[in-house]
């Protein structure tokens with residue numbers, strides 16, 4: 157795996173206030189990287205420094221091997237993105253806007269423009285003035301603009317803002333396809349873990365200007381499970397079934413809720429197949445099982461809140 | 473770079489506001505020409521008519537007694553006017569008909585002798601000759617024979633008199649064939665100049681005063697116009713030409729309404745200035761206020777390149793609209809039928825009359841106006857980039873454009889000589905070139921240098937503002 161974006165020891169001050177503190181991250185080709193943090197954590201600031209909109213106080217950023225300060229044009233040639241809101245020229249049509257950006261980049265044909273328009277699903281409305289677009293449509297236009305020149309690195313700052321569920325789904329598909337099939341490095345920032353979970357391969361969590369954790373989604377899922385697993389049973393004769401189980405499997409805890417429902421909990425160290433043994437036992441003891449539901453008492457969101465606990469209440 | 477400029481043009485021409493401003497420019501320019509065409513061509517001329525002459529005659533008869541021979545002559549003249557139906561006899565103007573002039577001369581030159589009005593004691597033969605001339609002139613008026621009249625004048629006047637020269641010149645150029653010939657206007661100038669030249673005839677060449685050369689130039693140009701039938705022309709203004717001084721055209725005398733109007737039309741370049749200031753005010757600031765700057769800068773293009781593309785867009789648009797203003801001005805004069813579109817610019821150089829195109833001449837006020845426009849536009853551009861506020865930019869620049877000359881005048885009035893270093897003391901290049909600056913010894917090169925320094929500073933400040941990495 158090759159590094160697409162390398163951020164080393166990045167610091168940023170606004171006046172005397174330090175907004176970024178020694179941010180260091182490496183993003184690889186072919187991955188969707190989620191940049192996660194509460195409002196005011198410094199996501200947009202970091203992204204603006206990657207694309208050269210803000211000066212770097214100290215530290216370095218390289219994109220595809222180009223130092224963004226020393227070789228701005230080279231770095232920009234392999235980057236595309238949206239920073240904050242997708243503001244394009246309102247008095248022009250979507251297509252006129254795209255042509256504006258096409259003229260500033262190399263080798264973009266009319267076919268390529270139409271291809272991208274098709275990809276983001278704007279074909280029917282591309283000849284309308286942007287002033288008539290909804291926020292979601294502007295996001296799509298912004299994405300089209302970012303994709304025009306086949307960038308190796310795609311940087312999207314809160315791109316799901318204003319998108320409808322279908323839009324989010326298709327964005328997800330586009331990003332995954334770009335990363336996994338075309339080897340693009342996609343950086344997506346968000347303040348919502350639930351979105352990231354479905355979209356990203358890895359996430360970096362930023363808090364008050366510092367990177368607090370970089371993990372793959374799988375690692376996070378494991379973390380979210382914690383140390384115990386709980387299942388909710390709907391059965392015939394709940395009390396009898398619960399007693400029979402406890403007798404046989406002493407390590408279980410739990411409680412009966414009513415005639416037909418009980419819950420039980422066991423250590424996750426017992427493994428994923430342990431529940432199969434329980435069910436098999438009940439089955440052979442002639443208990444009728446209607447349903448068994450896992451009780452996930454902790455979402456990834458909770459993990460995120462836990463990691464960012466100190467900053468959750470107050471805007472950093 | 474061309475693609476970037478194309479982008480800027482697209483942004484400008486996708487906005488409705490731009491078309492509103494273009495329409496205003498069109499209306500302003502054409503409307504202004506409409507007004508000055510109407511104002512100059514619709515003077516109301518009062519002409520004496522029959523009723524006027526009748527009432528004058530009645531009044532003369534009542535108040536003049538028989539011994540007043542001058543009064544009697546006037547009464548005879550009024551009666552002749554009514555009989556011949558020529559009323560503009562005592563109406564001294566360029567518009568006087570030749571018949572009016574002839575009748576007036578018949579009385580003041582010849583009737584005067586026949587009746588010896590001032591009792592000078594003319595001889596009988598003198599009186600008889602005068603009577604013959606008088607009758608012949610009346611005949612010419614009746615038959616409409618202008619040529620005959622001119623010849624009678626030449627035959628009967630003293631060769632040294634001004635009138636003699638006048639009529640002999642008319643005959644010499646064959647103008648007696650047609651009393652409507654415009655060239656009759658030139659005769660006065662020609663005779664005047666000729667008399668001055670005659671006066672210095674016996675002097676040594678080294679002793680010729682300026683007035684000799686002025687007269688020579690006038691004579692040669694008038695003669696050139698006579699022989700080449702050039703009715704409309706522009707000439708270098710004579711320092712003593714009151715009309716040129718009052719008209720504010722210290723440099724040229726416009727003998728052509730058409731090009732005079734075109735020259736005045738350069739005033740409308742101010743509209744172009746204001747229009748481009750509005751565009752310049754927004755060209756950077758609105759990218760920031762609308763957030764589009766983030767997309768603009770998210771491209772593999774150096775910021776300096778974007779900055780200068782925007783500036784070049786403004787410059788080319790200004791130049792183009794100035795040319796449009798000139799074109800519209802010329803077109804409206806063609807439509808409104810101003811006279812003299814075929815005029816030439818005549819100068820007298822090294823003993824020869826040189827004829828040049830007037831168009832090149834009228835270009836210069838437009839070029840000066842263009843330079844002034846560019847200076848204010850650069851100011852607006854700088855503020856737009858540095859302050860990132862279009863309101864501030866438009867306000868300050870229009871303020872400077874409108875109040876600059878007043879501030880200069882106040883500073884100059886209070887004797888603050890440092891005022892000459894201010895930018896707006898140096899715009900208005902046209903008047904500085906003509907030496908009309910309020911500051912003493914204010915040279916054109918000083919003004920140009922000052923402007924260049926200001927522009928460079930403006931552009932650098934603006935550049936710094938635009939390339940500042942704080943978006």
Ligand SMILES: Nc1ncnc2c1ncn2[C@@H]1O[C@H](COP(=O)(O)OP(=O)(O)O)[C@@H](O)[C@H]1O
Nearest residue numbers: 170175193194195196197198199200201202472
């Ligand atoms: N131009 C600025 N001047 C001063 N402070 C700023 C500026 N831009 C952002 N900040 C501050 O920097 C911090 C990080 O902001 P930002 O990167 O936008 O957060 P987010 O993670 O929500 O995108 C915030 O506390 C914000 O108030």
Ligand SMILES: [Mg+2]
Nearest residue numbers: 199200240313
């Ligand atoms: Mg943000």
